[in-house]
Amino acid sequence: MKILVTGCAGFIGYHLCLKLLENPKNHVFGIDNLNKYYDLKLKKDRLSNLKKLSKKFRFYKKDISNISDLKKIFKNNNFNIVVHLAAQAGVRYSIQNPRSYFETNMLGFFNVIELSKVHKIKHFIFASTSSVYGSNNNFPLKESENTDTPLSFYAATKKSNEIMAYAYSNIYNLPCTGLRFFTVYGPYGRPDMFLYLLTSAIKRSKRLNLFNKGNHYRDFTYIDDVVGAIIGIIPKLPSSKVPFSVYNIGSSSPKNIKNILKMIERIFNKRVRINLKNIQKGDVFKTHADISKISKRINFKPKISAKEGINRFVKWYNQYYKK
Numbered sequence: 001m002k003i004l005v006t007g008c009a010g011f012i013g014y015h016l017c018l019k020l021l022e023n024p025k026n027h028v029f030g031i032d033n034l035n036k037y038y039d040l041k042l043k044k045d046r047l048s049n050l051k052k053l054s055k056k057f058r059f060y061k062k063d064i065s066n067i068s069d070l071k072k073i074f075k076n077n078n079f080n081i082v083v084h085l086a087a088q089a090g091v092r093y094s095i096q097n098p099r100s101y102f103e104t105n106m107l108g109f110f111n112v113i114e115l116s117k118v119h120k121i122k123h124f125i126f127a128s129t130s131s132v133y134g135s136n137n138n139f140p141l142k143e144s145e146n147t148d149t150p151l152s153f154y155a156a157t158k159k160s161n162e163i164m165a166y167a168y169s170n171i172y173n174l175p176c177t178g179l180r181f182f183t184v185y186g187p188y189g190r191p192d193m194f195l196y197l198l199t200s201a202i203k204r205s206k207r208l209n210l211f212n213k214g215n216h217y218r219d220f221t222y223i224d225d226v227v228g229a230i231i232g233i234i235p236k237l238p239s240s241k242v243p244f245s246v247y248n249i250g251s252s253s254p255k256n257i258k259n260i261l262k263m264i265e266r267i268f269n270k271r272v273r274i275n276l277k278n279i280q281k282g283d284v285f286k287t288h289a290d291i292s293k294i295s296k297r298i299n300f301k302p303k304i305s306a307k308e309g310i311n312r313f314v315k316w317y318n319q320y321y322k323k
């Protein structure tokens with residue numbers, strides 16, 4: 001199978017490519033613009049791991065907001081599957097920088113789905129987010145819940161992606177599946193996310209900005225469980241008349257941020273110094289996924305507990321930054 005993964009140097013894209021390359025029948029093509037939203041070294045290291053691992057990985061350093069570059073890549077490669085993960089991620093950054101979200105998440109998304117239609121891709125799978133639920137508190141959140149009132153521009157772009165994909169499925173019969181990821185974490189994780197910021201603050205004896213006194217809940221989901229779900233959904237084309245589906249991908253076990261903080265303090269046997277900050281605009285209070293829909297479709301069962309996952313993350317962090 002020829003699979004295109006956009007955002008392949010990103011956290012989830014990297015782990016997905018690693019897993020796809022374990023199957024000798026797969027050829028994996030990656031696109032990423034290697035932007036500097038966070039430490040570029042991390043992206044370059046992920047990429048060099050992929051290149052070292054397999055000759056069946058081919059990388060294009062391109063920006064998805066430029067359609068002429070993308071056209072050539074699609075024309076030359078006959079992809080069967082597209083997993084579209086490239087995005088400007090992060091809720092907080094979208095407050096100051098909405099344009100970069102528009103360019104990548106709206107225009108870039110359009111370019112990738114349009115070429116997927118032109119080249120008759122068998123299954124277009126794309127990343128959405130738990131943020132589309134906004135302040136909806138009918139926990140656990142089901143896919144059928146209302147998602148019309150996003151709290152951030154990031155969430156607005158992701159919700160728009162779901163609507164655009166629905167229309168492409170309806171008009172052009174393009175099989176599309178959106179995956180609403182819930183707080184994904186693990187080795188090589190994102191430096192702008194809480195677990196990484198906390199671990200880094202404690203290791204470097206720096207202060208941590210703690211919003212809303214840590215009185216938030218997040219449905220922390222380990223990266224291997226997320227990758228398992230993406231790979232499981234690849235052969236499962238939507239079976240409805242309009243070939244479109246959307247699934248929550250979470251652990252369905254929300255954790256209090258303060259408790260995560262205490263867990264990390266125990267692991268390092270050290271207190272973290274805190275700057276207390278007010279609740280940030282755009283942040284939701286709690287996420288909690290109902291995962292019955294994905295569980296039925298692909299027999300999805302999160303395997304890694306928060307305790308195990310956090311230990312794996314810390315082990316990776318300590319090794320990676322030892323150098």
Ligand SMILES: NC(=O)c1ccc[n+]([C@@H]2O[C@H](COP(=O)([O-])OP(=O)(O)OC[C@H]3O[C@@H](n4cnc5c(N)ncnc54)[C@H](O)[C@@H]3O)[C@@H](O)[C@H]2O)c1
Nearest residue numbers: 007009010011012032033035063064086087127181183184
């Ligand atoms: N990690 C999470 O907890 C989480 C939760 C919900 C949704 N998501 C979504 O999952 C996807 C992957 O997230 P991630 O955590 O791996 O993020 P990430 O930032 O690590 O990866 C995204 C990658 O896309 C690349 N990219 C950004 N703009 C691009 C452009 N214009 N052209 C080409 N490449 C571009 C970046 O360089 C980056 O390597 C994103 O769509 C994100 O919105 C992630």
